[in-house]
Amino acid sequence: MSTDKEKEELVAYLDGELPDEAASRIEKSLVEDASVRRDVEQLTKSFDLLDLLPASQASDGFAEKTLTAIRTQSSETKAESTDADAPVETTSSNYSQRAIVWGIRAAAFFGLMFAATLGFNGAFRQNSEPIDELLTxxxxxxxxxxxxxxxxxxxxxxxxxxxxxxxxxxxxxx
Amino acid sequence: MSSATHQIDQNAWLRDPDVQRMLRVRDDDEAAFGELVEAYQNRLIGIFTHVLHDSAAAEDLAQEAFLRVYRARHRYQPTAKFATWLFRIANNLATNRQRSVSRRKEVSLRGADSDSQGPRPEENLAAEKSALMPTRQLDKEEMREVVRQSLDTLNERQRMALLLNKFEHMSYSDIAASMDLSVQAVKSLLTRARENLRLQLEPYLTGSCDQDSKKK
Structure with missing residues (x-):
């Protein structure tokens, strides 16, 4: 084997991927050339040695675990789509819940305003004390x-x- | 060849029983999905184990591949053999996994050692092994380890192509479809993989050849 093209043809021949005409050429060189025969022998033997690699086995229950995973996934997807598709309820309990929320928001707003006013007055008074003293x-x-x-x-x-x-x-x- | 015959030849993969099963999965037939898992679990885990050298990670990745198949069931279009489609998913998962492992290695090596050009531990091990050379006939377990290390010297794509070729008996066109490559690219990839493997195992093959000739 000298060129990359020849190597490719030889491997493709061994894999049964070569057209008839090219396969005939390889067979002819196999008869005539001892180095090609040696290459074919080594390529075949090294490839066959891969059979020594241990065959892997799925652990017990692998298939069942996989099916459980898809069931879990499907139920989660269904739950999500149900939540997304659920119509908005307009019951009285919803209204009262909204009223409570708005009440809390309003109380928070007024509380904040009251605290801000107190803070401003306190700061102003503190600043005005030195002025009163000066006037006296x-x-x-x-x-x-x-x-x-x-x-x-x-x-x-x-x-x-x-x-x-x-x-x-x-x-x-x- | 008539156009009808040509059409039948083109759609030969529709006769693939696993394509038929997958079409049932598309219609939410869970039992059909279970049959596919049973049929392909060992094959998928086998390929992942040879690529990752970690049986637990191989199972995780195999499960992820099956979950992806199931998630994509409603979009499934039978345009190739089922195995080709499944191993395409598997190849993508393995590639992504290898990339993230390489990135983690790169980060840890950058911190630990600036000499990133040095050989990998398994290369060191292979070098030690080859330094010993087979002066005696290795037992089956030792030979298995040598083969495993020789496979490790191939790059990721060569290894995947070789494993699909060897253990899945895939044609070049099926490997090309699974790995998103041209048939010519697969041909070159497999040639380099087979040649590298031959070079790695040559000392052991010679011993074996000599023994064979002595026996004769």
């Missing part, structure tokens, strides 16, 4: 520079007790 202390803040120059409240009190501020008021009245 506004007169002090407006004269803060003067107060800082004086430096001591006790000193102011002593001036007031000495009647200094009264004198200024009297002068203003004059």
């Amino acid at each position: 202390e506004l007169p002090i803040l407006q004269r803060l520079d003067e107060y800082q120059e004086i430096g001591d409240v006790e000193f102011l009190k002593s001036l007031n007790e000495s009647g200094l501020f009264n004198e200024r008021d009297e002068a203003a009245q004059d």
Whole structure:
């Protein structure tokens, strides 16, 4: 056997897949060529050795298990198609179920809105507290520079007790 | 040849009793399906076992093949012999399974060892075996192991084509239909498979030939 084509023809001849004319050519070379005879012998023997491979047997109950699997599959398919094809019921129990569902949804919505309002007010109040404090202390803040120059409240009190501020008021009245 | 005779020849597979059974399955005849399972379970499991080397996985795949046949029953059109159709499903399942196994191997090898070009364990084993060479006549069990390892050296498509040819006695055109190949492609595939098998088993064949000649 030298070329791929010749090898293919030889294997096809052994498998009975060669047309009569090509089969005759192979038979002629079998008679004339010892190397072709050797190749045919080896190809045949190696192929026959595959018979040594163990034959497999299905385990007990394989067929039954397979039939059970198809029955299960069929019943599941039927159940699915029944669910899909089932008409929509419009009974009173359906209406009441829907009402309950819508009630729950509405309660959830209003609850959410209430919580949001509370949260907003709380946040606003928390933010407004520093502003109220500033407004109360506004007169002090407006004269803060003067107060800082004086430096001591006790000193102011002593001036007031000495009647200094009264004198200024009297002068203003004059 | 008249057109009527030609038509009969073309539809010869309609006389296939398993096609008739499958037509009954198409009409939801569960008993007919059971008959097909009984008839083909060992053949299908046999092919899968030789391809996968795992009898449990072979049974799972065989069951999956039968389930696919059953699921497709209402769409079944008798356009070939039943066995051809069944083994086409089987071939697709085996190919998908081998692909997913190869992908898993690739992922684990990438993590474990960068040398992915090295020989497979069974190749190592075959090399060890061939290094021993048959200086004595192997017993049947040892020879069986050698044959199994020789079959493993074939690639997946060569192995499937060879198994269908050997154990299902399929013609080239039926193998072509089962494996979605041309007849010429099957011819080439089988030639390479037979040649590779011969090369693997040659040392043992020579021993056997010598013994035969000595006996003579």
